[in-house]
Amino acid sequence: MSTRLSKGGRLIDRTAAMEFSFNGKRMRGFRGDTLAAALLANDQMLVGRSFKYHRPRGIVASGAEEPNALVNMGAGGRFEPNQRTTTTELFDGLAATSQNHFPSLDFDVGVVNNYAARFLPAGFYYKTFMHPRPFWKHVFEPIVRQSAGLGKAPKERDEDRYEQAYAFCDLLVVGGGIAGLQAALIAGAAGARVILLEQTPHWGGRAPVDGDVIDGAPAEAWIDATLEALGKMENVTLKARTMAFGSYDHGYVLAEERVADHTPGDGRPKKRLWRIRAAKVLSAQGAIERPLSFAGNDIPGVMLASAVRDYVVNWAVSPGDRTVVVTNNDDAYRTVLALKGAGLEVAAVVDARAQVTGALPAQARAMGIRIETGRGVVKVKGGKRVTGVCIGLQAGEGAVLDEIACDAVAMSGGWSPVVHLWSHCGGKLHWDRRHHMFRPDPARPPITHDGSPMVIPAGAANGALSAAEALSDAAEQGVAAVKALGLKGRTTPLGKADPVEEAAMEPVWIMPQGAGPKLKMKMWLDYQNDVKVSDVQLAAREGYTSVEHTKRYTTLGMATDQGKLSNINGLAVLADALHEDIPAVGTTTFRPPYTPVTIGALAGESRGEIFQPLRRSPMHEWHEAQGAYMEPVGLWRRPYCYPRAGETHEQAVHREILNTRAKVGMLDASTLGKIVVRGPDAGRFLDMLYTNVMSTLPVGKCRYGLMCNEQGFLSDDGVVVRLAEDTWLCHTTSGGADRIHGWMEDWLQCEWWDWQVFTANVTEQYAQIAVAGPDARKVLEKLGGMDVSKEALPFMTFVEGHLGGLPARVHRISFSGELSYEIAVPASHGLALWQALIAAGADYGVMPYGTEAMHIMRAEKGFIMIGDETDGTVIPQDLGLDWAISKKKADFLGKRGQERSFLASPDRWKLVGFETLDGSVIEDGAYVPEEGVNGNGQRNVQGRVTSTYYSPTLKKGIAMGLLKNGPARMDEVVEFTRMSGGTTKARVVNPVFLDPKGEKQDV
Amino acid sequence: MLLLECPYCGVKAEETELAPGGEAHLKRFGPGSAPEEFEAYMFARKNPKGVHFERWRHAYGCGKWFLAARDTATLEVFGTYPAQTSEPPADLVEKIRARRPDWKGYK
Amino acid sequence: MSDLSAKPVSALGGASFDGFAKVREIGPLGMITLRAKPGTKGLDQAVKAAVGTGLPAVRRMEWSGPADTGRGCGWMSPDEFLLILPYAEVSTALAALEQALKGEHALAVDVSDARAVFRIEGEKAGQVLAKLCPADIDRLEPGELRRTRVAQVAGAFWAGEGGYTLVSFRSVAGYVMGLLSHSAMAGSELG
Structure with a gap:
């Protein structure tokens, strides 16, 4: 069983006990625990069921690569599925439940799929849900939907808040392990503006767990000293709990900061999305250990060797009393030493290599530990928990030579550098034949805007796996980064780790190498998606020779895994099945995000009231107070109608129309686009822009005009007003102001740049009100201040002056067919004018009318509406508007x-x-x-x-x-x-x- | 996400501050032009993999249109320049030739 | 008959929010868009007459007194300037510009009512903008006028005594106030 050790645990605070629950069961842990550590401390090894076969699954890893231990967190408005227990910090009151099982975690009926596994091979869904076609909707789709997805989507509105932030730096260092710290120190000392990100709450990465010695002392001393030095640099920003999950063009990196994940409800944003623009990115993301493919490698209790020592050293959690370590390399012996150091039993080390000679195995041997060389695990025994392993010759076909009782298995298949940030933006990899891993190819880096390399890999992420190599590589890459930034490096004391002599690893892709089909069907490559060695081999037999196709066919490395654990083993199996070299098969494309990102963080502040900008006219509040029913017009909200008590919208619209036709109505037309065009060439310019002639429009007059795109299709319309000899005011449609202003500027800047014309978009400077109906004039006359008579202000003219004491421009234009005035006043006076007109019109029965009444009244008049009568394929001639197309002009757009x-x-x-x-x-x-x-x-x-x-x-x-x-x-x-x-x-x-x-x- | 320096105001603007405007250095063909000319002006676009000249507007900034030369495959930006020209500046052409010896020229 | 008081109303009537920074809608502020190419005859004198400053350099603000007080002129584009002045003085200033630029190719229009203006104050006021704008706030130069995107809308800002002044379009004032309030909430400091 797994349990909490009585001593040790470098990350936990035993004085701060915390209560939490898993599937309703109350448990205890300590501050500093991850949820995974706390579950293991409570002997909760079984945490979920697999996706396809519903096999029992335990915790495999200790970090972001965890494929199995995904749980539901919280409830109601804080419910969140698919949270990895290995990256979830424990807090008091945490409530988690397991997912993907029915009816319970311990007893799951879906496990029948497991017994039917031989009927559910790779591509099962593609093969099965094809015919007959009528079955798609009512038979196949419900089945697929029922079984699809990992956790369940939240049902309630998210109670938490999220935000985003922009950051800029010369060097973004991703990874707060010893390599990242070293590189940040070099760049910081050289004066670079540095941001250093670390995914966990702790700095230093694996070094303290691995027992590395830096500058003659345990790694922790150097880490503390380096953090202190960085903390004193004003040009360096350190951010823990922040995952850089994607790199994009030109030094753009997205990162997710877990601000209040571990302190829910404290009012802070739950998560923050950082949008970082860096001149250079130094990727010190480390490496991830690979599992080994042996039968039963998914039984709870089988874990990565590095994870086992993480749990022992960091959280004083013993994954089992008796552990068997299975390996093809020397690094796994560090787990042996850690287990022994914590007083735990190591039943045996099963090492696939015939010769085991390194310094670490020598230490294990000296402790009297049984080391079985040239052997492999034939199969793991146990159901919901490991009970033992059967071992045999690695070179053999699976004959069992011995059986060793144990309750945990620590496996190590070597390490894979985390190359995601390097690869997201096009960096290429090459195959390292010594360590049998893909690593960044320095000759083919991702490039940035000036053509120089954008990402600089360092440390384990660059294939420098040992502490000594990682620190020296980080120093080299840090100096290279400083140089690439055009800065002069200043000397800073650099950390040096004691080298540990390690013998070469031996590539082991299947254990034992000659295993037959029965064993291969139990060798998991991808735990999360239930992809086995046999599935990849089947895919190859069925002709899937491209790694990208195989991925989709088998689902290898999909979902949250994204190749972290499964990729290399899967590729190797595919390469073997195709009789190809691993580098010839290549990897699937690495795409962001590296780890799942909550939609909330991507949405940031864009939700609720500020989901998107709403444009409000100066009279907006008045409309709302009147109970107007609003409709979207572009980003504007305009009153559709003003329903009275007991009225339907249709009745309201009809009342508004009849009242306007019989008496007088008022429309908020503030949203109409208004663009001032001025200059010696303004007339000539407008003649090019409009299909009719605007240069001949007399000052003081209005003229309706059409604008087309270069294909001749109608694009906008509106009334043009000549304000002065060299100045016109162009009205556009409500949604068209910005577009038309941009259109004008495009032609003026890019085609006719020698023409003397200036434009200004003054749409929002003015509130505009249409007063329409037989009594419109009387209403304006009651306000007073200007002569609005037919003689002084005839149809299609305008006048500037004061109306009711306000500076106003009054146009005699009509979209309703009635006697109509459109009055423009500065927006700051819009509401005042509106209210004055309502008051002045009371005696005449004035009513406001909305956009629907406007639409109907214009249709009664046969006036076209851009977007109704036009759809981008209609020319003015189609609409009988030939009269508005000049025959005389040599040219117009x-x-x-x-x-x-x-x-x-x-x-x-x-x-x-x-x-x-x-x-x-x-x-x-x-x-x-x-x-x-x-x-x-x-x-x-x-x-x-x-x-x-x-x-x-x-x-x-x-x-x-x-x-x-x-x-x-x-x-x-x-x-x-x-x-x-x-x-x-x-x-x-x-x-x-x-x-x-x-x-x-x-x- | 692209980063382009506006040649008018000097801001190194990210893509979200800009509005794209398609291929640069198109010649307008108006009334009287042959159908082939008009078709080329209206519809024929180079869409190269490699060196390309584009129009961008600093829409959330100074509002000016500018032109950019970049590699559509690697996204390397060779330079940006004001839109009031019918062909790329000579020094930029020179620079592109140095970076891309196989480049056939902008026409 | 009507006797409307000519008191202008700003978009949000002076709304405010207190978080780790203080956000206030101010205004209405007088603003004039002046379009003219530098070198236009009389331009320098026109700006001087209108707001008492010289022509600003690229992306800079000029103030006639201490920064951010009363009258100023900002560089908006190679042929556009933003004049800032008390709201009540706009028509006089427009007349002065018209006079000084008579016969020249220039365009001056009142945009006071087309804008909403916000003050963001406090030691960490810059963080409020850093959450919304893809602009390097920490590297804003003294006297710089930065036009950029504020979440989903256009905006311009400059630093002044104790904080920043942000200008947006009037119709989206509520949206911008919502953004600023969200970003200034206590407890959400960036560090």
């Missing part, structure tokens, strides 16, 4: 595009009006079908509706739409599709339904 022959086809769909025969309303998006089918077997169509409403004014359904050769088909009856089946019959009519001569607006 879109003119050449409109000259293309297909745009002159009589078969173009053109704008007409539609009136249903029965007065009903044509459905939104309805089409006019035609006989026959197209090449794709779809019904042919000859037109579609673009705007369709019930007109309360005309008391019938009206619509505008595009119809093949429409204007030539007046009075023809066409049929529109209905969603419910059948058709709606409608007569083709003039799109102007109301007041075709425009007499009402020009009074």
Whole structure:
């Protein structure tokens, strides 16, 4: 059983006991424990079930690479699935539950999959859920959905808060082990702006656990001294609990800081996403130990050798009383020494190498430990817990020579440098034939914006695995980084570790090497995704020769693993099956994130009220106070209608329209784009921009204009006002202001840069209010201050002056067809003007109206709306707007595009009006079908509706739409599709339904 | 995420502060141009793997359009320059040739 | 009949938030966008007449008195300047600019009402911006005017006595206030 030792534990504080629960069972641990350490201290080795076969799974690792011990944390608004117990810091009151099992962890019915494992080979889902096709939706999909995914997604709104922060540095050092500390010290002393990140709460990495000696003293002394030196440097920032999980173009690195993961509810952000821009990145991410592939290597109690010594040394946790160590290298003997040092039994070391000669094995031998050389584990015995191992010849086929009782197995298959940050951005690897590992190829680094290497690997991440090599490599790379930054290195005392003589490792990809199919079916490569040696070999037999394909077919290295534990063993097995060299097979692509990142951190502050910017007009609060129903228009929120008590939205819209047509209404039109264009060449410029002529517009007058893109398609419209001889004001659509301003600047800066024109987007400077209806003039006259009579201010003119004491520009323009004034005042006075108009209009029955009333009133008038009648494929000629296209101008944007022959086809769909025969309303998006089918077997169509409403004014359904050769088909009856089946019959009519001569607006 | 220095204001802007504008140094063809010319202006784009000239607007900064030369495969940026030119500056062309001897030129 | 008081209302009516930094909406502040190329005849005199400063260098603010007080001029782009002055003086200043630049190619417009202005104060005020802007706040140079992105909207800021002044568009003032408040919450200091 696993238990807490009575002494030791360099990271725990035995005076700070903490209570926590696992699956409701109360347990105790200490401050400084990880959840995994605390679970093991409470003899909770079984922590989960595997994904596919629901096999019992225990803790394998001690860090971010843990594949099995993923749990649900918290409850309700703090529920979080898939949390690795090995990186979760213990806190008082922590509540975790295991996942991926039913009904309980100890008794799981899904384990039948395990017995059916031979029927669930690699690619099972691909092979099974193919035919028959009708089964997809109701049979296969529910099965796949039920079994897919690791933990369950949270159901409640996340109670925690998250944020992001930007940071900049010359050198980002990733990894707070001895290599990272050494490199940071060198760069810091040279004056570089350094950020040093460490994923755990502790500095120094593995060195203290491995018993490394630096500068003649235990590593911890050097680590403390180095931290102190770094702490004194103002140009160095240290961040613990921060995982750099991805490197991106041009020195951009994302990192996740666990701010309050271990102090939930203290008001601080749970996590913070750092967006770091570094001139250079020094990756000192260390290395990860590889498992060995022997039968039963997934039974709880089988752990990485390095993890076993981590638990013993860091947390005083014994994974078992009697441990068998299985290895192909010398490093695993450090685990032997650690176990013995803690007074625990090492039943035997099973070493696959025939010759075992290093200094560490010699120490073990001197302790009298049984070392079986040339042997391997044939299989592990046990179910929910290891009870023993059967050993045999590594060179053999699996004959059992001996059986050794034990309750833990520590395995070591060698080490793999963590190359993720190097590889994310294109750094290439080469195969190190001495250590049998992929390491960064210095000749092919990821590069940054100036073409120089972006990532500098150092220490174990660079393949310098021993402390002595790691420190000396870090010194070298640190100096190289300083040089690459263009700084002068200043001498700083560098740490040197005592070298330990280690014999070469021997590559062991299968144990024993001649194992038959029965054993291979129990050799796990990827614990999390239940991928075994036999699966990869099957994939190879079925023709999956590319490592990327094999990964997808078998799911090897998917999900949270991302190749951390499974990659090299899997590749080696694949290479062997393909009779290829490992480097020839290569690795799968390393992609961010290195470890899972919570969506909350990626969203940062963007949630709730500030999920995205909402643009509010100066009268926004008034609308809301009136109970207006708001609709999004771009990022703006505009009143759709102002429903009164008991009114539906439709009733409200109809009331607003009838009131405006009969009396007077008011619309908040502040969102309309407003761009001032000025300069000696402004007229010429606007003539290029608009399809009609703006240079001839007299000062004081307004003119409606159209803008097209270079293809000739309609892009925006609005009223242009000539403010002065050299100054125009262009109104754009509500959503179009920024786009059109950018469009103007594009042409002025990139094409006609010699033209003297300045623009300014003044959209938000003005609140704009439309006062429309037969009594509009009376309302303005009541406010007073300017002459708004027909004579002084005729239709399509404007005047500047004071209205009700406010500086205002009043335009006689109309989008409703009524007598209408659009009044612009500085935004700071918008609400005041709005309220004054409401008060002044009270006697005339003024009512505010919303965007829907505006839409219907303009449709009654046959006015087009950008985005309704246009969709990016419509030219003004399609909409009968030929009158607004200058024939005289030699050029304007879109003119050449409109000259293309297909745009002159009589078969173009053109704008007409539609009136249903029965007065009903044509459905939104309805089409006019035609006989026959197209090449794709779809019904042919000859037109579609673009705007369709019930007109309360005309008391019938009206619509505008595009119809093949429409204007030539007046009075023809066409049929529109209905969603419910059948058709709606409608007569083709003039799109102007109301007041075709425009007499009402020009009074 | 790309980092490009705005040649107008000197800010080393990250990609999120910029708006992309596609291929640089296109020649506009207006009324009277041949269909082939107009098609090339409107639709034909080089899309090279390697040296490329692009338009970027410092949208969240000074608002100016500038041009950038970079390698679309390695993302190495050779330089940025103001948009008021119909061809890349000679010193930049020189620099690119030095970095990419196989480069065929910007046309 | 109407007798509207001409008292301008800022976007948020002076909202404020106290966290590890103090955030206040200030204003309305007078602002003029002046577009002209340096070297335009009369430009220096025009700016001098309007706000009492010289033309700022690239990405810099000039103040007529101590920094961040009353009247100033900022470099916005190679042909755009932002004049800052008391709200009530805008029309006089516009007239002065018009006069000084008569016959020259220039454009001056009132944008006082198009903007919202925030003060972020406190020893760690810079951290509030560091959470929202992809700009190197620690390396902001004295007198620098930085235009950048504030989360999802455009903004510009400069350092002054005891903190920073941030300018955004008026319509998104509520969003920006929300961002600043979120980022300034006590306990969320960056260190």
